[in-house]
Amino acid sequence: MEKTNLNNIGLTERFEIEATMYEDNLFLARVSVQHKDKYKIITEEGEALAEVSGKFKHEALGTESFPAVGDWVMVDRLNDSNGNAIIHHVLRRKSAFERKVAGNRRDIQIVAANIDIVFICMALNNDFNIRRLERYISVAWDSMATPVIVLTKADLCDNVLEKQLEVEAVAFGIDVLVTSSINGEGYEEIKNYIGNNKTVAFIGSSGIGKSTLINKLMGEEILLTNGLRNDDKGRHTTTHRELLVLPNGGIVIDTPGMRELQLITGDVDKSFSDIDEIAAQCKFSDCKHESEPGCAVRKAIEDGIIDINRFESYKKIQKELKYSELKGRKLEKEKINNMFASVGGIKNARKFAKEKNKRRYN
Numbered sequence: 309m310e311k312t313n314l315n316n317i318g319l320t321e322r323f324e325i326e327a328t329m330y331e332d333n334l335f336l337a338r339v340s341v342q343h344k345d346k347y348k349i350i351t352e353e354g355e356a357l358a359e360v361s362g363k364f365k366h367e368a369l370g371t372e373s374f375p376a377v378g379d380w381v382m383v384d385r386l387n388d389s390n391g392n393a394i395i396h397h398v399l400r401r402k403s404a405f406e407r408k409v410a411g412n413r414r415d416i417q418i419v420a421a422n423i424d425i426v427f428i429c430m431a432l433n434n435d436f437n438i439r440r441l442e443r444y445i446s447v448a449w450d451s452m453a454t455p456v457i458v459l460t461k462a463d464l465c466d467n468v469l470e471k472q473l474e475v476e477a478v479a480f481g482i483d484v485l486v487t488s489s490i491n492g493e494g495y496e497e498i499k500n501y502i503g504n505n506k507t508v509a510f511i512g513s514s515g516i517g518k519s520t521l522i523n524k525l526m527g528e529e530i531l532l533t534n535g536l537r538n539d540d541k542g543r544h545t546t547t548h549r550e551l552l553v554l555p556n557g558g559i560v561i562d563t564p565g566m567r568e569l570q571l572i573t574g575d576v577d578k579s580f581s582d583i584d585e586i587a588a589q590c591k592f593s594d595c596k597h598e599s600e601p602g603c604a605v606r607k608a609i610e611d612g613i614i615d616i617n618r619f620e621s622y623k624k625i626q627k628e629l630k631y632s633e634l635k636g637r638k639l640e641k642e643k644i645n646n647m648f649a650s651v652g653g654i655k656n657a658r659k660f661a662k663e664k665n666k667r668r669y670n
Contacts, residue, residue, distance in 0.1 A: 311352050314338070317551075318422065318507045318559050323380045326399050334382040334396060339375045339421075340551040347375055349393060350551075353386040358393040372406070373398070376418035377549040377561055378507060403452035405511060408570035408632065416572055420509035420549065420561045425501050426453045429512030429521070430475075432465035432486075439621050442478055444511065446574035446625055453509070455482050456501060460517040462488040478618060480581050489520045498525065502558035507551075514565025522562050525554055571628050580622045583614060597623075 317338050327336045340355065341348035347358045358381075360374065368374060375381055375398050382397040405419040405426055420426070428444045430436060441457070448455035457479055462468050468486060475484050487494030498521070502508055510518040523529050530552065550562050577584055583605060587595065591602025597619075598606075608614040 312350060312354055314350075314352065315505060316557070317350055317553055318378075318505055319380070320505065322402065323399050327380075327382060330382045330397055334384060335386055337381050337383045337393070337395075338551070339377050339379045339381060342375065342377050342549055345374075346392075347395065349381065349383060349395075351383065351386045351393070356386070356388040356393050358383060358388070358395050360395045364396060370416065371409070372404075372416040372418055376404070376421045377551050378421035378423060378509070379418075380422065405447060405451040405453065405509060406573050407447065407566070408572040419511065419563055422507060423451070423453045423509045423561065424506045425508040426451060426455050427458045427498070427501075427508060427510045427521075428455055429458045429460055429510055429516050429518050431461040431513075431516040432459050432468060432471055433461050435461075435513055435516050436465075436471060438474055438478060439617070440513070440569070441475065442579060442618070442621050443569050443571060443574075443625060445479060445482065446576055446579040447569065447571065448511070449575035449578040450573045457482055457484045458494070458498065458510075458521070459484065459486045460489075460521070462486050462493060463490040481578070487517075487521065489517060489524070492524070495521075495524050499556075502554065502560070504557035507559040507561065509561040509563060511563055512565065514567055516565065518562060518565070522552065522560055525560060526552065527555055571625065572632050574625060574629050576622070576626055576629065580618075580625075583619065583622050586614065 314336060319336070319338070323336070327334075335351060337349040337351040337356075337358070339347050339358075340350050345359060349356055349358045360368075364374075375395055379401065380399040381395045382399070383393040383395050385393045387393070401418075401421045403423050404421045405423065406416050407419060409415045409417045426448045428441065428448055430441055430444075445455060445457075457475060459468075459472065459475065465471060472484060472486060485494050485497050487498070502525070510521060512518055549564065552560050552562065554560060586604050586608045587597065589604035590597070590600070591604075592600055595603050595605070597603050605614065605619065609616055609619055
């Protein structure tokens, strides 16, 4: 049987070294598909079904501790001919695109792990939404991957340049690409970001053409695509996250469309660097940019330097992240207290909290 070269699916020296720290009878694998608590992994012997061990479930510090598509894991076998492979460890992530799960729970969902480039996709038709894009940019910068914005369905837009300039006005330090599935515009530019051993992920709303983009890169119809609805929006197609190996090198992670992006982490300093630079000129260091004297931000809004809608988006995202952080601390404290109350383990509680922070990702 021909062996799978794990380097071709993103294995780097960093993960190889970490893998040597675990038991000799375990093998390296990468998670390619996730269906709730069942996984597909790629080992040296190809693709196999897998699940986490009972000990792993018991010791998991939260939903983010479980394997996600793109993760490198240590498993007990190279194939599933004698039953599902058992995942015992998840190697430390070098990057992760995270969001809060839908609803009132604060659980973290890892959308894609160990990615080098995150393509933020937004259609130029009715899906176009600058305020939503700002949210994606904040999370993308926080993920530790490099963001690139891909504007799709240019053939359905009459003012492409105008909308491209709108995007560039909020996407500081981020490349912006325009694509069309009709004439193939932009696909060659996307390929320039994808090289051997590099992992990229396509992120965005439902039905904006991510599957079409990936099919173009694959050179065949690997993923299902659907046409437009009556409201000019695409139909949601992808239902789960999946890792695919491109024929000319590189790895791509396809993700289900997000109808909403609830924030649990984000880098406001980078995504709103224009406002932060002006805020540094305010008279008071703790200026809330409301009615304080000498507020440079308010003056910039009055002078038309900062768009009021962008400023409101900035404040909203800041507030959402602060609330998420405070709520998270409260819930974490309650959870830790409940876990260790029976043994009066305040020392163990502190150790638990420290270990959770340590295991997030580099």
